Amino acid sequence: GAVVSQHPSWVICKSGTSVKIECRSLDFQATTMFWYRQFPKQSLMLMATSNEGSKATYEQGVEKDKFLINHASLTLSTLTVTSAHPEDSSFYICSVLKPGSGAGELFFGEGSRLTVL
């Protein structure tokens, strides 16, 4: 079964509204989660590293005030796209690092497709 669950799997919103996407680790507690963004026919781009109990670490060029990340518990991280605009339409994917796992052994959610009208 799924190890990581994302919700919602797809969402449509109006321009100017905010949208929250949840990423849950179902099988283990995770101190570290990653958020990726994927444009059509392009690779996954790392947006930020979410650390439980502390501020997220954002990659260069990613607006932290635009993409709010909260990792309030060991099993839940949320990504909020604030004041969404059509250019924010994309596929957002989270991944979870299992404690004690080997290098690169990340578990991925199914992704959340955001469409901003």
Added chain:
Amino acid sequence: AQSVTQLDSQVPVFEEAPVELRCNYSSSVSVYLFWYVQYPNQGLQLLLKYLSGSTLVKSINGFEAEFNKSQTSFHLRKPSVHISDTAEYFCAVAPQGAQKLVFGQGTRLTINP
């Protein structure tokens, strides 16, 4: 910084035919190399990885990849594909000791009967 190039966006093959999905990377530091697979309507799953040791690594479902340092490549191969191998395949690298993955653009493998 690292970058990954998957040379083919789509690869159609017939069932039971061999297939090779190409992956080249660039990095100024030593890296770990990975292939992830995404089946329809599912999240990415680790297929195989190279960390050190033997340059030829294999998965449980018949795929293999060979790390070629001189050519900075990590091509994925399977001698005989099945319909169930239809998926999107992503090559990725991470600096040794780090967990940040840099992905290629993905290759969609389509198996025709």
